[in-house]
Amino acid sequence: MITGFALSKKAYAPGTSRVSLNFAPTDAGILPDQMIHALAEARAIKAAPFAADQVQPASLDLRLGDVAYRMRASFLPQRATVAERIHALKLHEISLEGGAVLETGCVYLVPLQESLALPKDIAASTNPKSSTGRIDVFTRVIADNARAFDQIEAGYHGPLYAEISPRTFPVLLRKGSRLSQIRFRRGSAALDAVALKELHARERLVNTADADLTNGVAVSVDLSGFTSGNSKIVGYRAKRHTSVIDVDLRDGQSVADFWEPLEAHKSRALILDPNEFYILASKEAVQVPPGYAAEMVPFDPLVGEFRVHYAGFFDPGFGHAGAGGGGARAVLEVRSHEVPFILEHGQIVGRLVYESMLAAPSRLYGQGIGSNYQAQSLKLSKHFR
């Protein structure tokens, strides 16, 4: 297990130093920013030069290409290429050059600008960016012959596509918009029970005295109320039939036009309406130490009553006091399925699974890379002012 790193003083500047991608057989972990740049220099990631801040501490933001296909339905390509399935299933094509609105309830497929020619020992996984999950845009990435969403096999050579289905708000996006992110991984890097216990003892991953560390660090919901002006609220419920959100515009919309604040109740419970979308926050302050990355997963795959976590990647340095993040809560994107469901204060809703980095990133989340959510409390996406 990799335990600690000295952080380099300077951020990695692409092309200025050689970062080796030759690993010892037992090396396992998530590739940090400097290795993502090295993958691009080695043409294992093929793309136009990266945009500023596109490479994050443990992931790369993926950019939409210039066309969206409105599809009859979602699919997994399995034995086909995605291009073959698009040919068979597309309803029509929309240019993204000048921007286009994607409607709620429809399924779109967009070729991404980045394609891959991965070495045999590097696999990848994808997830929506937190900003995408917080506005309820359901997004997954598929590759040719994929049998699962958001999983890219080691050694994959080929294009990537984003499946996009806005659930609550129509969204305006364009060529270059970044809805998804990709993490590159060598081997199996998840911490086992012993390593997680040791890391928590050393770094205090959550600020609870009796942290539940079964299969990851348990994260529960806070329904006691956060101060908002003169009131106490537990979160927000999305409004229906709103206007459009421009995914690239920060602070562009007023909260009141899109969200209904949910006042705290003395019962410290919240009844989730089926098919409504909620933003809530964790009771625990969480943190990801510099040598690690985390992912929020369902607390129990057998409990399908409600879904938390659209966007599960937590960056190295998120909530870390050394990166200005002390006390950060996890923001939770929550939806109930078939029946109304009562959530109670302190109920476990997800687990943070920690993985080792192959090396410390040259910059942490919150350190001069335009991070939007460091030290966050209950926080809507960056689109709202």
Ligand SMILES: O=c1ccn([C@H]2C[C@H](O)[C@@H](COP(=O)(O)OP(=O)(O)OP(=O)(O)O)O2)c(=O)[nH]1
């Ligand atoms: O469900 C989630 C997922 C992530 N996060 C936190 C941890 C993560 O490190 C941070 C930023 O996530 P991400 O990089 O996916 O967001 P972004 O939309 O790219 O924002 P930024 O520009 O700040 O990176 O938000 C949450 O609170 N809840």
